[in-house]
Amino acid sequence: MRILDLPVVWVIQDLVIIFAAVFMLRFARNREERPAQTLLEFFGFCFLYAGVYENGAAAAGMYGYGRSLLMLGIVPFSVPAIELIVLYTSLVMLEKMSIPTWCKPFIVGFWGMLQDFTLDPLAARQIYESGGKSIGRWTWSLNPGDANIAGVPVFNFPGWVLILGLGSAFILLGRWWFKRSGYKTWIGIAYPFLSAIAGLVILVLPSSQFILWLAPFFTKGASGEWIMLAIHFALPGAILTFAWKGKMRAAYTLKQDWPVIVLPALFHSMDLFFTLLGNFRNILWIELIFSCLHIGLIALIWQAGSKQRPQVAH
Numbered sequence: 001m002r003i004l005d006l007p008v009v010w011v012i013q014d015l016v017i018i019f020a021a022v023f024m025l026r027f028a029r030n031r032e033e034r035p036a037q038t039l040l041e042f043f044g045f046c047f048l049y050a051g052v053y054e055n056g057a058a059a060a061g062m063y064g065y066g067r068s069l070l071m072l073g074i075v076p077f078s079v080p081a082i083e084l085i086v087l088y089t090s091l092v093m094l095e096k097m098s099i100p101t102w103c104k105p106f107i108v109g110f111w112g113m114l115q116d117f118t119l120d121p122l123a124a125r126q127i128y129e130s131g132g133k134s135i136g137r138w139t140w141s142l143n144p145g146d147a148n149i150a151g152v153p154v155f156n157f158p159g160w161v162l163i164l165g166l167g168s169a170f171i172l173l174g175r176w177w178f179k180r181s182g183y184k185t186w187i188g189i190a191y192p193f194l195s196a197i198a199g200l201v202i203l204v205l206p207s208s209q210f211i212l213w214l215a216p217f218f219t220k221g222a223s224g225e226w227i228m229l230a231i232h233f234a235l236p237g238a239i240l241t242f243a244w245k246g247k248m249r250a251a252y253t254l255k256q257d258w259p260v261i262v263l264p265a266l267f268h269s270m271d272l273f274f275t276l277l278g279n280f281r282n283i284l285w286i287e288l289i290f291s292c293l294h295i296g297l298i299a300l301i302w303q304a305g306s307k308q309r310p311q312v313a314h
Contacts, residue, residue, distance in 0.1 A: 006067060007128040009274060010137050014068045014078040016270055020263055021081040024088060027259055031092075037178065037188045041171055042084055044196035047072070049167055050080035053203055063140045063156075066128065082119070085263055086112045087164050091171075093260040093298070096305060098247035101172060103239045109165030110236035114297075115264060116160045117290035118271040121150040121283040126274070146221035150283050154225035155212040158232045162211050166203055170195035240297075251305035261298050268295060 003011045025042065032038045055073040058064055068076030090108040099107070123138040140153055147154040174191030181187045202208075209215035211228065218224025252260065268291035275287045 006069065007126070007137075009126055009277075010066055010128070011069060013137070013270060013274065014070070014076055016266070017078040017082050017085070018070065020266065021085055024085055024259055024263070028088065031256065034183070034188065037175075037192065040189065040192035041174075041195070042088070044192040045084050045087065045167055045171070046080040048193060048196035049200050049203075050083045050163060051075065052200055053163065054079050056204075061141055063138060064135060065139070066126075066135050066137050082115075082267065083112065083160075083164060083167075085259075085267075086115050087168055087171075089259045089263050090164070091168060092257060093252075093301065096248055096250045096252060096257070097244055097301065098249050099239070099244045101176075103243050104172060105165040105169040106161075106236050106239055108168040109161030109163075110232065111264075111294070112160035112164035113157050113232060114290055114294035115267060116157055118268050118275075118287045120152045120156060121286050122271050122275050122278075122280065124151045125278060125280050125283070143221060147223065147225040150286060153221070154229050155220065158212050158225075158228050161232050162203065162208055166199045167196075170199040246304045248305040252302050261295070261302060264298060265295050 025039070028038045028042070029035045051072045054075040058074050065074065065076055065079065068078060070077040072080065087108055090111045091104070093111075094104045094107060120138060124136045124140065126137040127134055129135075140151070140156065142148055142151070142153060149157070171192075174195040178184075178187050178191055206215070209220075212225070213220050213222065214224030214228055218227075268287075272287045272291060275284055
């Protein structure tokens, strides 16, 4: 079944993400003390950072996308949109955790990786005719013998750590600069764009290959990808255990913080639904494990705020 000559499952998934992004925009406008700066952060992240990188990577042949009702170049707009949703909801969650600021980008990246573990294995299996050829919703270029999980390169998952970690790090730096300036208007306008550009420059440096597959000690597709994947699980776990320790600055409420748990749960539920609908039984274990892990960790953090007195981070 197709809508406007597009596979209906692609359309539904993209529309859910786009509508979620619209609701998040409304939430941020009402929640943030300076919503104009937050909306500029959203624009810079989507159009100058994630959108530019995704188009460049797709043009270089690292991976390809099927078409969507709303495209940003050769990339469905839902791709930078879901990355933005994960980034913002993670930052909202971290606001109330008593955790050093330098730790926050690692947790944002980790949340992105957990979200992606149910998104990408499904997307690689949703193969339909698009643009005159058979292609998955997202399709990766793999050589025989390359390290992969369910047909997705292993380095792709730390790739979400890298994209969201750098994106959040430069946004946090920009917010610090804006606050330190006494909230000067020109800095409030400039930092979202400068943050996006700076993050993009760092993202394409050779150092990124070290973070993804331990270059130059290993090549892409080799065992270095498994080593780095393990590190990207271990480091956030250590941060949550030893740097956070369950301490909170304030408790969460559904009225003030609903996207923190509702949107990740929505996306995991959607991925699980379409996995069952498509009868992709070989990835069902991945969908269940990482959905439960991500939502379970969020629920534990959410509950921490109601079990102890708030504490101020040092």
